[in-house]
Structures are given as structure tokens and as C-alpha cells.
Amino acid sequence: MSSTVPATSGYWKRNQQRLAPWLFLAPGMIMFTIYVIIPIFESIWISFYDWDGLGAKTWIGVANYVELLDDEAFYTSLQNNILWLVLYLLAVPAGLAVALFLNQTVTGIRLYKSLFFFPFVISQVVVGLIFTWFYAPDFGLLSALIKAVSGQDIAILADERYVTLGIIAAGLWPQIAYCMILYLTGLNNINPEQVEAARMDGAKGWSLLWNIVLPQLGPATFIAIVVTVIGALRSFDLVSIMTDGGPYGSSRVLSFYMYEQALSEYGYRMGYGAAIAVVLFMIMMVFITLFIVRMLMQERNA
Structure with missing residues (x-):
């Protein structure tokens, strides 16, 4: 011992x-x-079974994935997710623009920061309820403005043409605030000597932003894009709160359709839901891998 x-x-x-x-x-x-x-790995394994979550599993191989190929609801959900992904990325430049504005020394800047920061601290459920009231055709502010301008009543969340766009707009509100916080942190870490040297060389405005500021905001941009992509692909809570996938399933996304198939009274098909989850996971991994590879290449070139 x-x-x-x-x-x-x-x-x-x-x-x-x-x-x-x-x-x-x-x-x-x-x-x-x-x-x-x-x-x-458990989700991948379950996707090869027919299982209701309680009884015995039945091995069916890739039958769940084959069924997805002929599932119209799956393609609607996938299309909506792509739309979410494209429009949700607007949060990154919008967050940068807000951060550049709030990084200035002007009267009342603390009040402005509090107002822009507010959407980030409230839950997605509250955001969904606020925008549901905002879009309401009988008393909603947006509906009243549309009626005053066009003379027509438009129920955004009940119209298949506008419902997904309306939910995305609700999601952008807190997402822009999150990107703003990332960029504000990055702006506080910018090397002031490089900025001052660039100004002495005559750089200003867009040239200063593009050549000096944005390269130093690379880490913040990377995090903002990755988080925004993940948020767009897992957009479940707002869809559930605002429309429950309606009208007629037109606002479904993959995460919500997975929930419907696996855990709601409409499905209890754990294997099929797991297959949808695997597809969503693979899409997410493709985008994140591309961003990581690009970031590593930029660091090596630097």
C-alpha cells in the first residue's frame, strides 16, 4: 500500500x-x-422498425424511407423548411445592421438596446401568441392596417399562401435580436488600432466595414449562421403555437410532422417519425459541415 x-x-x-x-x-x-x-443512433435504429412506442418492434428495413418518397405531406414540410432556411438567414444581416446602429454613442442608446434585446428574453410561446394576436383578422393590428390600405380582410394564419411567411416573420423577431447580441459582442472585441489605421488611410463607410470590420466579425458570423440554420430547421414551437400545422397541413415543417407521426393522436408511428428525424438531422449536418469546412479553409488562408 x-x-x-x-x-x-x-x-x-x-x-x-x-x-x-x-x-x-x-x-x-x-x-x-x-x-x-x-x-x-437510437433514432436511426428505430427508423428501421414499425413501432407504436409501446408494443413489440417489427423490423421493416428501409420501408419507412420508401414511404417518405411518396408522402405529399413530407414534401410540403420539406418545402416549408427550405423556405424557413432561406428567409431565416435574413436575421444575420439584419442583426448586424442593428448591432452597428447600437454600437454608436447617441442619446438614449441604452433604451434602444433594451428594446432590441427584449425579444431575445421572452419565450417562443409568448412570441407565437403575440403574433397570433397581431395577425388576428378581427382585432389584429396588421389586419387593421391591411384593411385600411387595401379595403380587404386577410386572415394571414388561415390563408395557405401567407401562413408560412407569417410564422417566419414571427420567428425572425427574436432571431434578429440573438444575432444582434453576437455582433455586439464581436464589435466590442474589434482591434481599434486597425480601425484607426484604416481611417487614416482614407477608408470609411462601406469600405471600412467590408475590409476591416467584417473580417474581424468572422467568428460571430459563423456562430450566427449556424444557430440560425439550426433554428430554421427545428422550427417546431411557433408552428405548433400559431397554427398547429394548419390550415390543411400547409404550414407543417419536418420537426412538426415528425411530432405528428410519432407522438400525437394522429400517428403513434415511432419508426416513421424517427425516419423523418433522421432526414432532418442529415440536412442539418450537411449545412453545418459546409460552414465548418469553409471556416477552416478561411483560417488556413489567413
């Missing part, structure tokens, strides 16, 4: 700097493995 303790103590002293980071990372890595990595 007396020889074991010094040996262990000596090993720790020799490898302390190498082992200490892994000890700090271990709790997070264990939790990430249990709650993220393992469920991903």
Missing part, C-alpha cells in the same frame, strides 16, 4: 497538465454522449 500511493501521486504530477483539461471536460462529454450521441 505504501508503494502504490507515491506511484499514483508521481503519475499525476507528471501528467497533470495533460489530464486536467480532460477531467474538466469529462462531465460535459458524458452528458453530451448520453443525451445527444446515443439518442441519434
Whole structure:
């Protein structure tokens, strides 16, 4: 026993700097493995079964994925997700524009910051309810403005042409605030000497922003794009609160359709829902991988 303790103590002293980071990372890595990595592989495995979540599983191979190819509701959900992805990315330049405005020293800037920060701290459920009232055809402010201008009543959340656009607009409100916070943090870390040197060389306006400011905001831009893409692809809560997938399933997205098939009274088809989840996961991984590869290439070139 007396020889074991010094040996262990000596090993720790020799490898302390190498082992200490892994000890700090271990709790997070264990939790990430249990709650993220393992469920991903379990979802892939379940997608090959016909299962109601309670009874015995029946192996059906790729039948769930074959069924997806002929599922009109799946293609509607996929199309809506693409629309979400394209329009949701508007939050990144909009957040940058707001951050550039709030980064100035003007009278009342703290009040402006509080107003723009407010959407970020409220839940998506509250955002959905606010915009549901905002769009309401009988007392909503937007509907009243549309009627005053055009003389027509438009029920945005009941019209298949506008419902997805209306939900996306609701989601952009807090997402712009989130991107704004990222860019404000990045602007506070910009090297003032480079900015001053560029101004002495005559750079100003768009030239200063494009050549000096934006390159230093690269990390903030990367995080903003990744988070925005993930938010667009998992847009479940606003759809559920504002329309419940309606009217006639026209506002469904993949995450909501997965829920309908796997966990709602309309489905209880865990295998089919898992197949939808796997497709959504693969789409998300493609975009995130592209962004990571591009970021690594830019760092190497720099």
C-alpha cells in the first residue's frame, strides 16, 4: 500500500497538465454522449422498425424511407423548411445592421438596446401568441392596417399562401435580436488600432466595414449562421403555437410532422417519425459541415 500511493501521486504530477483539461471536460462529454450521441443512433435504429412506442418492434428495413418518397405531406414540410432556411438567414444581416446602429454613442442608446434585446428574453410561446394576436383578422393590428390600405380582410394564419411567411416573420423577431447580441459582442472585441489605421488611410463607410470590420466579425458570423440554420430547421414551437400545422397541413415543417407521426393522436408511428428525424438531422449536418469546412479553409488562408 505504501508503494502504490507515491506511484499514483508521481503519475499525476507528471501528467497533470495533460489530464486536467480532460477531467474538466469529462462531465460535459458524458452528458453530451448520453443525451445527444446515443439518442441519434437510437433514432436511426428505430427508423428501421414499425413501432407504436409501446408494443413489440417489427423490423421493416428501409420501408419507412420508401414511404417518405411518396408522402405529399413530407414534401410540403420539406418545402416549408427550405423556405424557413432561406428567409431565416435574413436575421444575420439584419442583426448586424442593428448591432452597428447600437454600437454608436447617441442619446438614449441604452433604451434602444433594451428594446432590441427584449425579444431575445421572452419565450417562443409568448412570441407565437403575440403574433397570433397581431395577425388576428378581427382585432389584429396588421389586419387593421391591411384593411385600411387595401379595403380587404386577410386572415394571414388561415390563408395557405401567407401562413408560412407569417410564422417566419414571427420567428425572425427574436432571431434578429440573438444575432444582434453576437455582433455586439464581436464589435466590442474589434482591434481599434486597425480601425484607426484604416481611417487614416482614407477608408470609411462601406469600405471600412467590408475590409476591416467584417473580417474581424468572422467568428460571430459563423456562430450566427449556424444557430440560425439550426433554428430554421427545428422550427417546431411557433408552428405548433400559431397554427398547429394548419390550415390543411400547409404550414407543417419536418420537426412538426415528425411530432405528428410519432407522438400525437394522429400517428403513434415511432419508426416513421424517427425516419423523418433522421432526414432532418442529415440536412442539418450537411449545412453545418459546409460552414465548418469553409471556416477552416478561411483560417488556413489567413
